[in-house]
Amino acid sequence: MALVFDIGIVSLLIAIGAWMIMARDTLVAVIIFVVYGLLMSIAWVRLSAVDVALTEAAIGSGITGMLLLSAAARLRQTEGAGARPSFPVCIAAGSLCALISAGLAGVVLLPADVAPTLAPLAVANLSDTGLENPVAGVLFAYRALDTLLEKVVLLLALLGVWSLGSDRAWGGAPALGAYVPPNDILVFFAQVLPPIGIVFAAYMTWTGASHPGGAFQGGTVLAVMWLLVMMAGVARAPPISSTKVRWLLVAGPALFLAVGFLGFVIAAGFLAYPVDYAKALIVLIEVALALSIGVTLALLAAGPPERTPQP
């Protein structure tokens, strides 16, 4: 019976994916994409990957959905003006996609004799770090360098988005949301939901050490709550030249880097943790990262600066 359910959800996902590609209106396609992300998180739970399910729901439906909506709105003026690609280009693209799909299917369906995996080793050595969630162990202990570089890449992406603004508007604030009347129901929503979201984000960040969760999921919920507040007009989008915002952006990666260098002094080397304080240091890093990720993702989705800076 579980197999019937799995077949059902996989067919639904494939059908939705195909529909998203064939949708005519860009906004409808973005809505289908968000729906796809929400359903995909159920599939991830079925695969026992609860951390990925949380991240898929948060990023795929919240941040990426918002990003795609803004992009679709910006492209609205140019929609329909481009020429359709010629027939040979379509054939070439189609055969390349088919080739890649066949390759992926071959890798999945014809497994090697012994699938290479480090999972048992990762779980066995987890007690040294003081963590109980193996995903957190991989992110912050075994592959901490990758996580640090990812956070820096997020900042670079934000710089990329900021650079899309005109030169005049550099240092100004993103234009987010149409005018909202002060007693609107959206304002009520933006006053009631964020406290719940912030508590949930704090819980997600804290529980990531032993249960599925972590800094990324908590930070994304923070970003989503701040986006809601900005969209409702309860708070204004900050100008990108604001010092407070810039400090918040770099606080997480900077703390991570500082702890990494501290590893030279108190432990074995760069990004190594002393055995007694490993969990405390990791949780500290996660809290700082959650804040930075929240601010970064929210500003990413808010878009490039459009209002010229006030003196």
Add this chain to the structure above:
Amino acid sequence: MSSLLHAFTILAVSAGVVFFIAGTVGLVRFPDVPTRLHALTKADNVGLGLVVLGLLPYTGGLLGASKLVSVWLLTLLSGAIVTQLIARAVR
């Protein structure tokens, strides 16, 4: 005793599924957007409430149960507000 719990779960979850199906039927058959919104929100929220009620014995402790109930309350709140927003966008 536990067979009573099983029967309770089966009843509650079945009723919940019936409400979900009714909500979809309303969504498909009603003539305009406000009535469709009404069918979607009310029926699906009651359906979710009944499903949560039926699954409460299986959630392991007070913390898990209160998490599920708060999920339902959050869905109620956001459903009420989002319905207003969508209906206003139609006018």
Add this chain to the structure above:
Amino acid sequence: MQHSEWSMMMSSFLLVSAILVLASIAIGLVRILYSRQAADCMMAAQLVGTGGIAVLLLVAVATETAPTGDVALMLALLAAFASVAFVGGMRGTGSKAAEGADK
């Protein structure tokens, strides 16, 4: 009945319920997204959010997976935010469908 027989029966029952709710979501989605009117598409996040939470909880209890209350909370919060974003996106830009919407 034996305890294990009850468990298997309960598990199958919950999975069948999950399949039924999933089918309701699918049919609702087809109806919503094929519509000419913008407001119908805005309902998609709410439909999938509520139904998705139900499916998630049923499947989690049926297969005895680890705590999914967190994923359910995440889905609830984000479906709400996605609905607000859809309303803003479709209203603020005036999509082709919105321009032809009936009153």
